[in-house]
Amino acid sequence: MTTLSDITKVQLENGLTVLLKEVKTAxxxxxxxxxxxxxxxxxxxxxxxxxxxxxxxxxxxEAFPGDAVEKxxxxxxxxxxxxxxxxxxxxxxxxxxxxxxxxxxxxxDRMVNSLYEPEEVESERTVIISERQGSENxxxxxxxxxxxxxxxxxxxxHHEVLGDQIDIETMSRDDLYGHYKTFYAPNNAIAxxxxxxxxxxxxxxxxxxxxxIPPSELPRPFxxxxxxxxxxxRVMLEGDGESSYMVASYHGPAANDPDYFPMLVLTxxxxxxxxxxxxxxxxxxxxxxALVLEELAAFxxxxxxxxxxxxxxxxxxxxxxxxxxGEIETALDAEIARLADEPxxxxxxxxxxxxxxxxxxxxxxxVSNLGFxxxxxxxxxxxxxxTDYISKLEQVTIEDVQRVxxxxxxxxxxxxxxxxxxxxxVPA
Amino acid sequence: MNxxxxxxxxxxxxxxxxxxxVTLDNGITVLTRENANSPAVVINGYLxxxxxNVDQAQAxxxxxxxxxxxxxxxxxxxxxxxxxLESVGAGFGVGANTHTVxxxxxxxxxxxxxxxxxxxxxxxxxxxxxxxIERLRGETMAGLARRAHDTRSMADMRFDxxxxxxxxxxxxxxxxxxxxxxxxxxxDLVAYHQKFYGPRDMAIVIVGAxxxxxxxxxxxxxxxxxxxxxxxxxxxCPPIAKLESKATDHIVMDGKTQSDIVLGFLGPExxxxxxxxxxxxxxxxxxxxxxxxLGEVIRNKQGLxxxxxxxxxxxxxxxxxxxxxxxxxxxxxxxxxxxxxxxTRLITELVSEEEIADSKSYLIGGMPLSLERNEGVASRLMTxxxxxxxxxxxxxxxxxxxxxxxxDLMQAAQQFIDPEVYALAVAGPGNN
Numbered sequence: 001m002t003t004l005s006d007i008t009k010v011q012l013e014n015g016l017t018v019l020l021k022e023v024k025t026a027x028x029x030x031x032x033x034x035x036x037x038x039x040x041x042x043x044x045x046x047x048x049x050x051x052x053x054x055x056x057x058x059x060x061x062e063a064f065p066g067d068a069v070e071k072x073x074x075x076x077x078x079x080x081x082x083x084x085x086x087x088x089x090x091x092x093x094x095x096x097x098x099x100x101x102x103x104x105x106x107x108x109d110r111m112v113n114s115l116y117e118p119e120e121v122e123s124e125r126t127v128i129i130s131e132r133q134g135s136e137n138x139x140x141x142x143x144x145x146x147x148x149x150x151x152x153x154x155x156x157x158h159h160e161v162l163g164d165q166i167d168i169e170t171m172s173r174d175d176l177y178g179h180y181k182t183f184y185a186p187n188n189a190i191a192x193x194x195x196x197x198x199x200x201x202x203x204x205x206x207x208x209x210x211x212x213i214p215p216s217e218l219p220r221p222f223x224x225x226x227x228x229x230x231x232x233x234r235v236m237l238e239g240d241g242e243s244s245y246m247v248a249s250y251h252g253p254a255a256n257d258p259d260y261f262p263m264l265v266l267t268x269x270x271x272x273x274x275x276x277x278x279x280x281x282x283x284x285x286x287x288x289x290a291l292v293l294e295e296l297a298a299f300x301x302x303x304x305x306x307x308x309x310x311x312x313x314x315x316x317x318x319x320x321x322x323x324x325x326g327e328i329e330t331a332l333d334a335e336i337a338r339l340a341d342e343p344x345x346x347x348x349x350x351x352x353x354x355x356x357x358x359x360x361x362x363x364x365x366x367v368s369n370l371g372f373x374x375x376x377x378x379x380x381x382x383x384x385x386x387t388d389y390i391s392k393l394e395q396v397t398i399e400d401v402q403r404v405x406x407x408x409x410x411x412x413x414x415x416x417x418x419x420x421x422x423x424x425x426v427p428a
Numbered sequence: 429m430n431x432x433x434x435x436x437x438x439x440x441x442x443x444x445x446x447x448x449x450v451t452l453d454n455g456i457t458v459l460t461r462e463n464a465n466s467p468a469v470v471i472n473g474y475l476x477x478x479x480x481n482v483d484q485a486q487a488x489x490x491x492x493x494x495x496x497x498x499x500x501x502x503x504x505x506x507x508x509x510x511x512x513l514e515s516v517g518a519g520f521g522v523g524a525n526t527h528t529v530x531x532x533x534x535x536x537x538x539x540x541x542x543x544x545x546x547x548x549x550x551x552x553x554x555x556x557x558x559x560x561i562e563r564l565r566g567e568t569m570a571g572l573a574r575r576a577h578d579t580r581s582m583a584d585m586r587f588d589x590x591x592x593x594x595x596x597x598x599x600x601x602x603x604x605x606x607x608x609x610x611x612x613x614x615x616d617l618v619a620y621h622q623k624f625y626g627p628r629d630m631a632i633v634i635v636g637a638x639x640x641x642x643x644x645x646x647x648x649x650x651x652x653x654x655x656x657x658x659x660x661x662x663x664x665c666p667p668i669a670k671l672e673s674k675a676t677d678h679i680v681m682d683g684k685t686q687s688d689i690v691l692g693f694l695g696p697e698x699x700x701x702x703x704x705x706x707x708x709x710x711x712x713x714x715x716x717x718x719x720x721x722l723g724e725v726i727r728n729k730q731g732l733x734x735x736x737x738x739x740x741x742x743x744x745x746x747x748x749x750x751x752x753x754x755x756x757x758x759x760x761x762x763x764x765x766x767x768x769x770x771x772t773r774l775i776t777e778l779v780s781e782e783e784i785a786d787s788k789s790y791l792i793g794g795m796p797l798s799l800e801r802n803e804g805v806a807s808r809l810m811t812x813x814x815x816x817x818x819x820x821x822x823x824x825x826x827x828x829x830x831x832x833x834x835x836d837l838m839q840a841a842q843q844f845i846d847p848e849v850y851a852l853a854v855a856g857p858g859n860n
Contacts, residue, residue: 027440028800067718075790076793077789077790126731128734130686131734134686134734134754136686137578137685240681241576241577280518281510281519283506284507295563299570318570351514354515354517364466366800366801
């Protein structure tokens with residue numbers, strides 16, 4: 001069986017953090033290169049730059065022009081991709097084990113040598129606009145975007161990772177290239193390898209391939225903490241369709257805050273646990289019972305991400321036909337109020353713990369999953385954030401949960417958004 | 429360029445020496461493969477109660493029945509079912525497809541007995557509680573209303589109607605319509621379950637930290653005594669009337685910012701002699717790298733779309749071989765022109781040596797990756813059982829792919845692609 005904590009962590013002289021985790025269960029490796037940059041680092045006017053840079057990193061270098069790498073990876077039967085989020089941008093290759101060097105070389109090359117050819121920038125501009133337009137077809141995307149923007153007046157979490165349309169239209173090649181040259185450097189990166197390899201051998205290869213890449217001078221972090229919210233904020237949207245949607249987003253604690261794990265237990269009991277690789281539904285959660293089983297909502301989900309700075313706990317609901325969003329809000333408020341009189345039970349606690357244990361067992365089945373979680377937790381803090389996850393959950397007490405419920409789940413700390421179809425608006 | 433195929437250890441793929449297959453007296457086949465690497469276990473299975481058994485007037489009945497199973501049994505109510513699953517971090521679900529009703533579950537290995545006992549109970553003893561019928565109906569109606577405003581779903585649905593025919597089971601929208609869902613009664617659900625749910629031709633696949641002996645014994649214990657003397661013969665795909673000219677439609681959905689396009693042809697069924705050649709051709713056409721030739725032209729060169737790819741999906745009957753793209757409404761015609769010109773190239777020019785070598789490598793080399801997780805193995809074992817393969821099937825696939833020639837691919841394309849005769853559905857804002 002795979003034990004998650006047996007891992008090698010080293011830092012090269014140029015600042016590159018390296019995490020190596022041998023898993024010999026299948027002849028596969030997964031290599032991840034994480035950069036400490038995401039939408040959190042983007043000033044107004046350059047929103048979406050991290051995501052666009054991620055796209056440009058697939059457009060070739062001198063050594064591997066055009067789609068040469070794409071073909072090399074596909075020929076092995078492997079896959080590669082990338083993701084951009086609030087706090088990070090990450091690239092990965094999952095390949096047959098004998099191809100590990102290919103992955104190491106691809107990421108070293110594009111850490112410094114990407115070309116950003118002007119015609120590629122223009123072609124990708126329309127692709128990203130198209131990606132955004134596809135998202136805009138979804139009422140929940142539109143609502144989330146508005147609610148998040150209202151919840152964060154100051155902090156750059158306020159804009160979508162995709163960026164604002166106007167910025168995608170106006171950013172220049174130099175904006176993209178400048179972002180790349182500023183943030184893509186070994187001292188701002190974490191390399192994670194999980195799978196079937198020999199640690200000593202691979203570490204020597206990593207030193208050889210990455211050791212000469214110079215560190216960069218990183219700018220002062222662009223951080224604008226969100227001031228405390230002084231009252232409930234509300235956002236109203238009108239749009240197409242026949243369905244009404246509601247999002248209620250409460251400011252929550254950051255991943256490193258002592259309140260994070262109590263809040264995780266609380267939100268899991270309220271709206272279901274969404275842990276790594278977990279496969280449990282949310283139908284015994286308090287809000288599913290109150291909203292869906294009570295026939296107010298057709299759909300309910302909760303999200304509470306682990307982030308560097310405080311982000312949001314969001315409850316998203318699609319109303320059943322004929323039910324108003326006002327009725328749904330009343331039911332939500334009643335459930336939040338009930339937490340004060342009826343604290344979480346030992347049974348609810350035990351459920352969250354067992355779900356975490358199962359999710360961990362499932363995640364260990366896949367080296368790609370491991371590469372993701374080790375890197376993600378290293379971005380937040382340290383890989384032990386992941387390996388200590390269950391023990392931290394087990395330390396949470398009922399009193400902790402009551403405390404965070406009172407602190408975070410209050411109306412003055414939330415933003416509520418309504419999406420109502422135009423067809424259902426009563427003319428004035 | 430290196431044209432050699434990946435160095436694949438065939439013995440590492442699941443085969444007759446690592447898969448155990450037995451058929452119980454009542455007709456249920458069990459396939460199992462042990463994997464002691466993680467303390468988890470996956471179950472997958474199907475029975476022959478899919479939507480093909482329902483006519484258009486009752487569209488949605490098979491899906492509704494399957495979705496009701498988890499809402500209560502003779503001895504467990506909704507809360508008890510989900511409490512049992514969620515309290516141990518396990519999952520279990522049932523859903524109807526065209527031919528089959530599929531079910532799948534995942535749990536820690538120590539909870540496999542619970543999962544099979546619960547799975548047996550929901551499949552065999554559903555109670556169809558009246559309050560949950562109305563609750564599910566409400567949720568389904570909301571889902572249908574949402575679907576009506578989803579460009580991708582609307583284009584997909586209309587495409588299937590155009591290609592297979594509005595009264596063919598493959599052309600009928602899964603989930604039904606507001607009218608048909610509104611008309612479903614409890615008696616319909618009970619009758620459907622009693623008639624079509626049974627052990628004949630059913631399969632259960634178990635992969636994970638459990639020995640074959642223990643897995644089979646558990647299935648025998650929980651399913652071995654199931655009988656349904658009324659279960660009809662398994663339905664087959666009715667003949668499909670081939671298109672004689674192109675069939676196109678544009679569903680106007682104002683207020684949207686992107687148009688979704690589905691264009692395609694009638695492809696092969698899974699056991700068709702040219703199925704493997706079509707799969708490889710399709711890899712070149714719309715999968716390899718950033719989605720093959722289509723992605724290269726429509727996304728990369730023309731910058732028209734965030735996504736463009738193709739898929740060839742054959743099952744018991746012929747599937748669609750189709751092309752997808754999401755584009756700015758102004759670019760719809762440009763994208764369609766590119767799709768058709770790329771389709772034409774497949775039937776008029778041999779693919780290059782490099783393309784065929786690349787895509788062979790991709791399909792063969794990708795097999796270990798797709799088999800890394802228990803889910804991946806379970807889904808391959810399901811395929812083996814569904815389409816009547818022997819247990820060494822997966823070990824033969826790489827050789828069959830490697831043997832295909834460029835001429836094989838062109839012939840396969842010519843067999844199924846006619847750029848003058850296709851189905852095309854577009855959903856998005858109206859034409860200016």
